[in-house]
Amino acid sequence: MPRVSPEAEIHRMLQAMVKQRRESIALYEQGNRADLAQQEREEIAVIESFLPRQLDEGETEAAARAAIAETGAASVRDVGKVMAMLRERHVGVIDLGRAGAIARRLLG
Secondary structure, three states: OOOOOHHHHHHHHHHHHHHHHHHHHHHHHHOOOHHHHHHHHHHHHHHHOOOOOOOOHHHHHHHHHHHHHHHOOOOHHHHHHHHHHHHHHOOOOOOHHHHHHHHHHHHO
16 A cells, blocks of 8 residues: 555545534534534634645536546546546545546536
8 A cells, every 4th residue: 555645644634524524514404503513614614724725616627527538538437547537636635526426427
């Protein structure tokens, strides 16, 4: 297994913390606890200040289109190749869930 840089490991940990808080927000909103949901949003803002800026929707789509072109992907069955390239080239700055959905849409 390739060695992960300490910086990449910290980014992964911070991203996991953001994901946990987003899940908590959904639960708090279902439970009508707007105060706790707001507290989680504030914590997300602090955590995200330590992360590199994430690609927005348009930038993610452009990156997916470039990866599709470079890998020669032609169908949804090629999403794995596209995602591997995106994961390698955009470490820590791309939402892979969003990128996967975009790649599937473009290839579908």
